[in-house]
Amino acid sequence: MSDLNQNMQNMNINGQASSYVPPHARSSGRADQGFVPQQRSYNNYDGNNYDGGYNQGYNSYQSRGRGGYQSRGRGGYNNRGGYNNYNNYNNRGGGYNNQKFSAPRFGEGKWVDGKHIPAPRNEKLELELYGLPEDPSFQSSGINFDNYDDIPVEVVGKDVPEPITAFTSPPLDELLVENVKLSRFTKPTPVQKYSIPIVAAKRDLMACAQTGSGKTGGFLFPVLSQSFIAGPAPIEQSEGNIFTSNKAYPTALILAPTRELVSQIFDESKKFSYRSWMKSCVVYGGADVNSQIRLLERGCDLLVATPGRLNDLLERGKISLRNIKFLVLDEADRMLDMGFEPQIRHIVQGCDMPGVHDRQTLLFSATFPKDIQMLAKDFLKEYIFLSVGRVGSTSENITQKVLYVEDDEKKSVLLDLLNSDGEMINGLTLIFTGTKKMADILADFLISQGYPAAAIHGDRSQAERERALDMFRTGRARLLVATAVAARGLDIPNVTHVINYDLPTDIDDYVHRIGRTGRAGNTGVATSFFNRNNRNVVKSLKDILEESNQDIPDFLNIVIRESSGSKGGIKSTRGGSTRGGRGGSRGGLGSSRGASSYGGNSWNNGGGASWGGYGGGSARPSAPAYGNQGGYSNYGNPSSSQQQWW
Numbered sequence: 024m025s026d027l028n029q030n031m032q033n034m035n036i037n038g039q040a041s042s043y044v045p046p047h048a049r050s051s052g053r054a055d056q057g058f059v060p061q062q063r064s065y066n067n068y069d070g071n072n073y074d075g076g077y078n079q080g081y082n083s084y085q086s087r088g089r090g091g092y093q094s095r096g097r098g099g100y101n102n103r104g105g106y107n108n109y110n111n112y113n114n115r116g117g118g119y120n121n122q123k124f125s126a127p128r129f130g131e132g133k134w135v136d137g138k139h140i141p142a143p144r145n146e147k148l149e150l151e152l153y154g155l156p157e158d159p160s161f162q163s164s165g166i167n168f169d170n171y172d173d174i175p176v177e178v179v180g181k182d183v184p185e186p187i188t189a190f191t192s193p194p195l196d197e198l199l200v201e202n203v204k205l206s207r208f209t210k211p212t213p214v215q216k217y218s219i220p221i222v223a224a225k226r227d228l229m230a231c232a233q234t235g236s237g238k239t240g241g242f243l244f245p246v247l248s249q250s251f252i253a254g255p256a257p258i259e260q261s262e263g264n265i266f267t268s269n270k271a272y273p274t275a276l277i278l279a280p281t282r283e284l285v286s287q288i289f290d291e292s293k294k295f296s297y298r299s300w301m302k303s304c305v306v307y308g309g310a311d312v313n314s315q316i317r318l319l320e321r322g323c324d325l326l327v328a329t330p331g332r333l334n335d336l337l338e339r340g341k342i343s344l345r346n347i348k349f350l351v352l353d354e355a356d357r358m359l360d361m362g363f364e365p366q367i368r369h370i371v372q373g374c375d376m377p378g379v380h381d382r383q384t385l386l387f388s389a390t391f392p393k394d395i396q397m398l399a400k401d402f403l404k405e406y407i408f409l410s411v412g413r414v415g416s417t418s419e420n421i422t423q424k425v426l427y428v429e430d431d432e433k434k435s436v437l438l439d440l441l442n443s444d445g446e447m448i449n450g451l452t453l454i455f456t457g458t459k460k461m462a463d464i465l466a467d468f469l470i471s472q473g474y475p476a477a478a479i480h481g482d483r484s485q486a487e488r489e490r491a492l493d494m495f496r497t498g499r500a501r502l503l504v505a506t507a508v509a510a511r512g513l514d515i516p517n518v519t520h521v522i523n524y525d526l527p528t529d530i531d532d533y534v535h536r537i538g539r540t541g542r543a544g545n546t547g548v549a550t551s552f553f554n555r556n557n558r559n560v561v562k563s564l565k566d567i568l569e570e571s572n573q574d575i576p577d578f579l580n581i582v583i584r585e586s587s588g589s590k591g592g593i594k595s596t597r598g599g600s601t602r603g604g605r606g607g608s609r610g611g612l613g614s615s616r617g618a619s620s621y622g623g624n625s626w627n628n629g630g631g632a633s634w635g636g637y638g639g640g641s642a643r644p645s646a647p648a649y650g651n652q653g654g655y656s657n658y659g660n661p662s663s664s665q666q667q668w669w
């Protein structure tokens with residue numbers, strides 16, 4: 024890698040063809056011989072080869088239309104017979120009804136006469152849910168996990184509860200603590216340290232934390248724990264007999280932008296709701312709606328959904344939101360980017376969900392542009408704002424490299440990277456392209472060169488997308504070529520390298536893309552191919568590299584200089600010309616308490632969102648002072664164009 028880097032750094036970027044001849048194109052014979060990728064075998068814990076049963080299991084899964092990643096290879100518990108019913112064991116009407124009508128199933132507890140009765144432990148299920156410690160398809164925390172403690176945290180709001188330092192009961196429910204231990208989580212990440220007591224104190228929360236730093240647990244732990252303690256809401260008589268109305272009445276609703284993300288959150292929720300009265304369901308578009316309805320009819324206490332499909336099911340009268348105690352919006356900025364705002368507003372304000380004072384709302388977002396602030400103003404009450412690290416910053420667990428590569432050299436350089444030491448042996452590599460077409464072309468190219476590659480993008484069917492992800496997770500495809508559809512939230516263990524074959528045009532996407540590696544305290548590498556076509560992000564890319572103490576190649580400065588001399592110049596897209604959502608000054612907040620000093624000025628770099636106006640002492644936050652700082656020019660309506668490249 025280092026030789027290659029040297030070559031790249033020394034490349035002539037003055038528009039002449041490079042003299043660099045990639046090793047694989049030289050007559051060394053490697054290209055002729057073809058590459059025989061080394062691949063670790065990933066067997067199921069029970070010793071069955073995953074390949075063997077995959078298709079059969081996958082198809083049967085599809086025919087049930089269950090949704091989610093059940094075939095993703097973490098033991099594949101729908102593929103093997105004995106456990107096929109585990110996820111179908113949901114009793115109708117959720118935990119409330121268990122007490123009267125249904126015998127609990129494996130791993131499902133019940134709520135009886137105001138008491139939580141957890142199910143007995145089940146060894147096989149635990150193996151399915153939590154895996155073995157050495158199983159690489161389960162994320163384990165890495166050597167830098169303790170470094171999260173050094174990340175500056177800022178908490179703003181009235182009467183902020185003290186953070187916790189360990190997973191203990193109280194404030195957490197005992198069962199949740201047991202499930203956290205089964206997941207081998209030894210201590211909370213910063214976002215979890217704060218979110219757990221904040222939610223326990225019945226407060227609303229708006230939060231932002233670095234990629235891979237445990238935001239999912241940040242909302243799942245407190246929501247599940249509080250629900251375990253409080254139990255389900257009784258169904259009112261006026262609703263009629265729910266056994267004939269076949270409606271689901273979830274207690275908690277989690278909205279997230281993509282099918283993959285909701286499926287992943289659903290999987291996590293099953294781990295942490297194990298043995299409890301809470302039954303999880305997932306619904307998303309692109310999968311058979313009738314199968315999802317049948318599952319909902321069997322009971323749903325925690326619903327993870329994409330906004331579009333949830334609206335559909337609400338319109339069909341299959342779900343009532345009247346019992347919602349917790350509303351979580353994950354990746355809120357991405358949902359707005361994707362044009363989901365009308366659906367979200369309809370779900371929250373236009374159906375039967377309790378009002379803002381009768382539920383708790385948690386909003387997680389990487390950026391805080393104007394429309395997110397509007398949403399927060401309408402959906403949250405006197406909330407606490409939590410930020411872990413600088414908003415939009417990258418984790419220092421990721422080593423970022425930028426190579427100058429002209430478009431027509433990208434394939435060659437990619438092959439070089441893939442052939443460099445250990446690349447195809449040690450971990451998984453995620454390669455991002457700018458377009459769906461390029462994702463297919465590149466995956467085909469890599470396969471033709473003998474590399475185990477799969478592709479995922481928005482034009483692929485749901486089954487194809489799940490299959491590609493599954494192959495990647497299980498290591499059967501060690502390379503996944505993806506569009507931005509895989510940029511956010513996906514938590515795939517053992518991704519050691521992210522390659523931006525095409526850099527994104529939005530620097531926030533860069534942050535999320537590279538955040539697929541270096542998660543949970545593990546280290547990772549992100550390599551980006553840069554050329555003059557990427558000049559729109561050059562300044563913001565340099566800012567990001569600087570902030571996270573990475574090397575800055577000279578060519579970035581050259582292109583910045585060139586561009587600032589040209590008509591219009593170059594501006595940082597960070598909080599400036601394109602999005603304006605990053606950073607953001609937040610004047611006028613009430614009390615402020617940081618776990619460590621936040622460095623004050625870093626919030627003011629962006630010049631984008633003004634986070635002002637929320638008076639600490641008022642019963643409700645007053646309208647944020649949006650500040651009109653000119654940071655939002657392109658932010659308004661990206662959904663249609665975005666979906667083209669997804």
Ligand SMILES: Nc1ncnc2c1ncn2[C@@H]1O[C@H](COP(=O)(O)OP(=O)(O)OP(=O)(O)O)[C@@H](O)[C@H]1O
Nearest residue numbers: 162208210211212234235236237238239512514543
């Ligand atoms: N307390 C913890 N101890 C150890 N590992 C943890 C802990 N909390 C979360 N993890 C693991 O860290 C990984 C990243 O967590 P998660 O996916 O929630 O990150 P995230 O902050 O939501 O990232 P992104 O911004 O990319 O969505 C997951 O594999 C999760 O299981």
